[in-house]
Amino acid sequence: MLAVKAEGLFKFYKDGAHGKKEVLKNVSIDIEDGEIFGILGPNGAGKTTLISILSTLTIPDSGKVDVFGIDALSDPNSVKSIVNISSGNPNFPWSLTVYENLKYFSLLYGLDDTAIEKVIDMLELEPFRNVRFDSLSTGTKQRLSLAKALLNEPRLLFLDEPTVGLDPDMAIKIRRLIKRIHDEKGITIVLTTHYMKEAEQLCERIAFIKKGEIIANAAPGELKRQMKLGETITIEYMGQFDDSQLKDIPGILDILHENGKIKIVAENVESIIDSVMKKFCDVHIRNIEISQPNLEDVFLKLAH
Numbered sequence: 001m002l003a004v005k006a007e008g009l010f011k012f013y014k015d016g017a018h019g020k021k022e023v024l025k026n027v028s029i030d031i032e033d034g035e036i037f038g039i040l041g042p043n044g045a046g047k048t049t050l051i052s053i054l055s056t057l058t059i060p061d062s063g064k065v066d067v068f069g070i071d072a073l074s075d076p077n078s079v080k081s082i083v084n085i086s087s088g089n090p091n092f093p094w095s096l097t098v099y100e101n102l103k104y105f106s107l108l109y110g111l112d113d114t115a116i117e118k119v120i121d122m123l124e125l126e127p128f129r130n131v132r133f134d135s136l137s138t139g140t141k142q143r144l145s146l147a148k149a150l151l152n153e154p155r156l157l158f159l160d161e162p163t164v165g166l167d168p169d170m171a172i173k174i175r176r177l178i179k180r181i182h183d184e185k186g187i188t189i190v191l192t193t194h195y196m197k198e199a200e201q202l203c204e205r206i207a208f209i210k211k212g213e214i215i216a217n218a219a220p221g222e223l224k225r226q227m228k229l230g231e232t233i234t235i236e237y238m239g240q241f242d243d244s245q246l247k248d249i250p251g252i253l254d255i256l257h258e259n260g261k262i263k264i265v266a267e268n269v270e271s272i273i274d275s276v277m278k279k280f281c282d283v284h285i286r287n288i289e290i291s292q293p294n295l296e297d298v299f300l301k302l303a304h
């Protein structure tokens, strides 16, 4: 069964006195049970609006959303009991402590203290139990927000920009934590991000959203192939090399050659490397590097 099946979602907001702004345009998306799915896109693309709709917090103007087979528009309460959402900019009652905040949400969800102790333990919040929200560091606020989102043991967890504004060390820790939660609890995670690295590290599949439209949707590797973004071999050498010798090797997409350094872009480096290296038998090679395209390259290609 799919964790999420959304079809033909549209969302408009009022823009000025008479106008309306189309924030989501015919968005359809399938999310598999148990995967980490990434929704990538620049600021203002519609990521938060989309996951607010999928988590029943916002109602679309048209379209359909099923969460584990439950119609989210006609039965939002059943969906609410099996999902939760954590925002990268958590806004909790500032004068309450970590424990009091979790108590507040556990009462809302109708849960007892065992749920609170489980998440305090899982997110290593014990040292901060009696610290007020407004005294927590950004990273600890994010952990509290994750803890809150795990209170009701959701089958489906939405994370809206979970590492936004964190320094790189803390961002790495939070990403590890997300992976651990996913692996230990076997839950489905949908996260939004504008960091390509984050999506590449965490997500099995991603959707790119631009101005409210999904413009690509696949596994990262598949997207790179679809975009025909080749792998690159960079060879640094000493001596003379005539690159016209490479022209007869099938599968080479591009060659960039400047003194002592040649970059060969190919669909698949493994299938050409032998033939390429044979052409270099008369020159002294100083360095060889093979690099894969990354999501940043995909994004740049899609954005234009």
Ligand SMILES: Nc1ncnc2c1ncn2[C@@H]1O[C@H](COP(=O)(O)OP(=O)(O)O)[C@@H](O)[C@H]1O
Residues within 6 Å of the ligand: 013, 014, 023, 041, 042, 043, 044, 045, 046, 047, 048, 049, 050
């Ligand atoms: N409540 C709202 N009222 C009016 N416009 C909104 C509202 N929420 C979001 N928007 C607009 O919708 C667009 C998409 O916003 P959002 O979903 O927050 O994008 P993202 O999360 O990708 O940055 C933006 O142009 C934003 O200004």
Ligand SMILES: [Mg+2]
Residues within 6 Å of the ligand: 047, 048, 049, 160, 161
């Ligand atoms: Mg957002």
